[in-house]
Amino acid sequence: xxxxxxxxxxxxxxxxxxxxxxxxxxxxxxxxxxxxxxxxxxxxxxxxxxxxxxxxxxxxxxxxxxxxxxxxxxxxxxxxxxxxxxxxxxxxxxxxxxxxxxxxxxxxxxxxxxxxxxxxxxxxxxxxxxxxxxxxxxxxxxxxxxxxxxxxxxxxxxxxxxxxxxxxxxxxxxxxxxxxxxxxxxxxxxxxxxxxxxxxxxxxxxxxxxxxxxxxxxxxxxxxxxxxxxxxxxxxxxxxxxxxxxxxxxxxxxxxxxxxxxxxxxxxxxxxxxxxxxxxxxxxxxxxxxxxxxxxxxxxxxxxxxxxxxxxxxxxxxxxxxxxxxxxxxxxxxxxxxxxxxxxxxxxxxxxxxxxxxxxxxxxxxxxxxxxxxxxxxxxxxxxxxxxxxxxxxxxxxxxxxxxx
Numbered sequence: 447x448x449x450x451x452x453x454x455x456x457x458x459x460x461x462x463x464x465x466x467x468x469x470x471x472x473x474x475x476x477x478x479x480x481x482x483x484x485x486x487x488x489x490x491x492x493x494x495x496x497x498x499x500x501x502x503x504x505x506x507x508x509x510x511x512x513x514x515x516x517x518x519x520x521x522x523x524x525x526x527x528x529x530x531x532x533x534x535x536x537x538x539x540x541x542x543x544x545x546x547x548x549x550x551x552x553x554x555x556x557x558x559x560x561x562x563x564x565x566x567x568x569x570x571x572x573x574x575x576x577x578x579x580x581x582x583x584x585x586x587x588x589x590x591x592x593x594x595x596x597x598x599x600x601x602x603x604x605x606x607x608x609x610x611x612x613x614x615x616x617x618x619x620x621x622x623x624x625x626x627x628x629x630x631x632x633x634x635x636x637x638x639x640x641x642x643x644x645x646x647x648x649x650x651x652x653x654x655x656x657x658x659x660x661x662x663x664x665x666x667x668x669x670x671x672x673x674x675x676x677x678x679x680x681x682x683x684x685x686x687x688x689x690x691x692x693x694x695x696x697x698x699x700x701x702x703x704x705x706x707x708x709x710x711x712x713x714x715x716x717x718x719x720x721x722x723x724x725x726x727x728x729x730x731x732x733x734x735x736x737x738x739x740x741x742x743x744x745x746x747x748x749x750x751x752x753x754x755x756x757x758x759x760x761x762x763x764x765x766x767x768x769x770x771x772x773x774x775x776x777x778x779x780x781x782x783x784x785x786x787x788x789x790x791x792x793x794x795x796x797x798x799x800x801x802x803x804x805x806x807x808x809x810x811x812x813x814x815x816x817x818x819x820x821x822x823x824x825x826x827x828x829x830x831x832x833x834x835x836x837x838x839x840x841x842x843x844x845x846x847x848x849x850x851x
Contacts, residue, residue: 490723490727491730493726493779493780494722494723494783494784494787495719497787500780501784504780508655508656508659511655511658511659511662514659514660514662521665521667521668522668523667523672523762525606525611525670526608527608528577528608529575529576529578530578530586531573531603532573532574533570533572534570534571535600537568542565542571542593543563545593546571546573546593547561548593549592549593550590553585554585555582555585557576562667571590577605615673618673618677622654622680626650629643630646630647633688633691636688641786641790644785645687645691645782645786648782648785649683649777649778649785650680650687650777653774654680656773657679657766657769661765661766666761666762666765669762671759671760672763674763674766675764676770678767679767683777686774687778689729689733689778690725690733690783691782691783693725693726693728693729694721694786697721697725716803717799717800718787718791718796718800719787722786722787725783726779737771744767745768747764748765748767
């Protein structure tokens with residue numbers, strides 16, 4: 447009896463275990479349906495068709511960025527404008543930074559409003575000021591020592607000239623120009639189309655302007671770490687754009703054969719904009735997932751630099767990467783591909799192909815039978831025999847008495 451019960455229990459458990467993967471597979475299939483529908487074109491969002499909306503949003507963001515640069519300007523670090531940097535050991539509490547700042551402002555040295563005070567962990571503070579002479583340096587040093595409760599000799603300082611920052615800026619600009627030129631040549635050589643290079647360049651310039659504009663609006667210090675971060679996000683933005691362009695080329699490669707054989711292109715029933723829009727839909731989920739995975743560790747870096755370790759290189763680098771990666775993902779979808787599509791649609795061959803596709807669709811719509819309520823009322827309901835092509839002949843059924851005979 448016990449063996450029978452165990453056998454039944456084992457049988458039920460086996461059936462349940464057999465059904466659960468099926469339920470999981472169904473759930474997984476349902477979750478996969480949206481991505482699969484985007485890839486196959488069952489679901490399609492008109493990114494290319496709504497490009498005027500994206501252009502308007504982009505123009506508004508760029509204007510705001512320029513306003514921030516003109517009104518507030520960039521908060522250049524001591525490496526770019528020169529000055530004096532002080533470091534003092536201190537037990538950093540919540541009010542330590544404000545106390546040190548007030549002490550420096552009341553030290554007797556003039557024009558100290560731009561002084562920056564940050565914590566270096568929990569056991570030191572850093573103070574950056576404008577260029578000071580010997581008397582002003584001594585006054586500030588004594589004020590910092592008084593605020594932190596340490597000896598004056600424990601407050602170390604170093605003078606930083608602006609020449610180093612000017613050299614870094616010049617080299618960064620040269621590196622940026624060389625990078626953009628090489629990018630245009632590489633994309634032209636890989637995709638065999640110079641208009642893709644123009645579209646990618648427009649997206650890169652957008653990312654650069656918006657990132658710098660956000661730095662001006664937020665007021666974060668521009669340091670060498672910021673320059674490194676900005677150059678890094680250009681590479682990330684370019685990678686995302688190339689991925690989208692590669693899918694666009696795959697979807698419209700048949701249309702591009704118009705240069706070789708016009709007869710082949712006549713058989714295509716979609717326009718260039720529709721092929722490009724399908725490519726954007728196919729890589730949309732991938733682009734979002736890649737951006738989220740990339741932004742999460744950068745957000746942790748930014749949080750650690752801003753709230754754990756205090757303002758410093760991690761904060762500057764984290765903000766540049768955080769903003770740049772999000773802006774780069776946006777530009778690859780909403781700027782680069784629409785701009786490239788618009789450039790291609792102005793080609794005479796593409797205009798002719800689009801007109802041919804639209805005419806073919808119009809003829810097909812005219813040939814299709816149109817059933818209206820008036821037609822149904824006039825003709826009346828159709829007989830089933832008319833639809834099936836004749837009467838349905840089924841074998842005669844015998845009664846029970848007839849079957850007994």
